[in-house]
Structure formats: C-alpha cells, structure tokens
Amino acid sequence: MTSVRSVSVVLIDDHPVVLAGIESWYAASVDPEVRVVAKGATLAAATNGPGAEADVVILDLQLGTGVSAYAELRHLVARQRQVIVYTMQDSAQAALTCLDIGAFTYLTKAEGEEHLLQATLAAAAGVPYTPPALAGALGSDTRRERPRLAAREIEVLLEWFQSESKAMVAESLGISVRTVNTYLDRVRIKYANVGRPATTKANLVAKAVQDGLISLEEL
Known part of the structure; x- marks a missing residue:
C-alpha cells in the first residue's frame, strides 16, 4: 500500500473511549508504524502543537455540538490536510457531502480497525481508498451527471x-x-x-x- 516507514496521526473525537480504542489499534501497527501524536475533542488538536504537522487527521462528524462537523472539515481541507471522516453516521448523503468538501475518505465506525488502518496508510501515501460504506454511497448517488468537485x-x-x-x-x-x-x-x-x-x-x-x-x- 505504501512505502512510508512511519505515519503520524491526530484524532478528533469527543468520546474518550473511542480515542483510546483507535490509539490502541494504531499502537499495534509495526510496518509501517502509525503514531498518534495528538488527540482531543476539538479542532485545536489538529491545529496546535504536534497535531498541526500530523500526516493524517481522523475526524468524527459529531463532536457534541448537535451539528455535523462540516465547518471543521472545510477548515482542515482548506489547509491541505488529509482528513478521514470516521463516524457512527451511516449516511450516503453525509458521505457524499464530506467527499464534496474534500475529505480523503469516509468510514463508519462499524467498519472497524482493518479499514481505518488501511485508509490511514492510503491517506499518508496519497493512494485513494474506498471502504464498503462509501462504495455503497457512491453507487447510490443519483445526483446530476456533473460531479461536484471541491x-x-x-x-x-x-x-x-x-x-x-x-x-x-x-x-x-x-x-x-x-x-x-x-x-x-x-x-x-x-x-x-x-x-x-x-x-x-x-x-x-x-x-x-x-x-x-x-x-x-x-x-
């Protein structure tokens, strides 16, 4: 998938148990090593300190505000960050919206460790990655023929x-x-x-x- 030896990641999620679980998944990776260099419940984790230089950003679409984190996604994409949206929301419309904004890919949390790790490595290497839920969303896209480009x-x-x-x-x-x-x-x-x-x-x-x-x- 990739020739990089080490990948740095920042996690943005408002559930501590999710942050701990993702970090443990990455900690088990060896070749290449995936390191969580920052984590938190707000965008600040990816804009300040070591998170500002991380190769990949993992962003939850719901951050406790009741509003989908599209604004945060736009902010990160505008700064050319590689963003994986990782969310409980299994919604074709949400997935397509995130892609239109410029997310690298969209995963549901039900897709688990294997897809998140592979997507992370793909994002670091700049190789497109389409997990099952996103493939389903793309396959059901009935919007106009012209694609919506960021x-x-x-x-x-x-x-x-x-x-x-x-x-x-x-x-x-x-x-x-x-x-x-x-x-x-x-x-x-x-x-x-x-x-x-x-x-x-x-x-x-x-x-x-x-x-x-x-x-x-x-x-």
Whole structure:
C-alpha cells in the first residue's frame, strides 16, 4: 500500500473511549508504524502543537455540538490536510457531502480497525481508498451527471491543464507532486462514479470543457 516507514496521526473525537480504542489499534501497527501524536475533542488538536504537522487527521462528524462537523472539515481541507471522516453516521448523503468538501475518505465506525488502518496508510501515501460504506454511497448517488468537485480539486485540475508537468503544478501551488496526484485521482474517481470515466489528461480536458470548468480559450 505504501512505502512510508512511519505515519503520524491526530484524532478528533469527543468520546474518550473511542480515542483510546483507535490509539490502541494504531499502537499495534509495526510496518509501517502509525503514531498518534495528538488527540482531543476539538479542532485545536489538529491545529496546535504536534497535531498541526500530523500526516493524517481522523475526524468524527459529531463532536457534541448537535451539528455535523462540516465547518471543521472545510477548515482542515482548506489547509491541505488529509482528513478521514470516521463516524457512527451511516449516511450516503453525509458521505457524499464530506467527499464534496474534500475529505480523503469516509468510514463508519462499524467498519472497524482493518479499514481505518488501511485508509490511514492510503491517506499518508496519497493512494485513494474506498471502504464498503462509501462504495455503497457512491453507487447510490443519483445526483446530476456533473460531479461536484471541491474548490481545491478544480484549482489543481485547471493548473494541470495549463502546465507541462505535475512538478510545475506542484511548484506553482506550493504543494508536493504526491498531493497533486491525490487531487487528480479524486477528480477521476468522481467522474468514474457518475459514469463518465476519464483515464487520460485528454479525457479530463474534454469533460472539464463540457462541464464549463474551463474554456477552449483558456487552453
């Protein structure tokens, strides 16, 4: 799955027993090692101290406020964090909303240790990961044919269309080539899930023009 030797994680959940359970799962990982460097019940765990530099953020969608943590997710995505939403809420609409905002993936807590660990390693490596509940949500998505892309996904996509290489995109946007690939993979997955696969750059250009994301003059 990944060539990294160590992955750092921050946990955001308002249930201490959940935090303890997830931390024990990660503690058992060896190759690669997964380390919980910060945890807490609020966004501060991922924005202050060692959590601010963690490779992956595990975010509960309900944090005791009675309101889904979409604002917290947007805050993290805007800062280019790799966020796994890990929640009791088995809702196709919630899963699709989180993906639209820019979450790396969406897991229900019923999916347990194996999927959370694999998703964490995938997030650290920038490799897409679709657990069963999310696959079901994507399969039942009856929204309009045009996929809903997050603002950052569109930005990376358009920059790539106008650049000669992914390295140039990375330099222009101040991100890594791995992150560029992650965003482009997400875009391809979203197009595939609405029945419009785009496996090449030319395919993506054509679909972006069709969907009004870019004009021929801009190319």
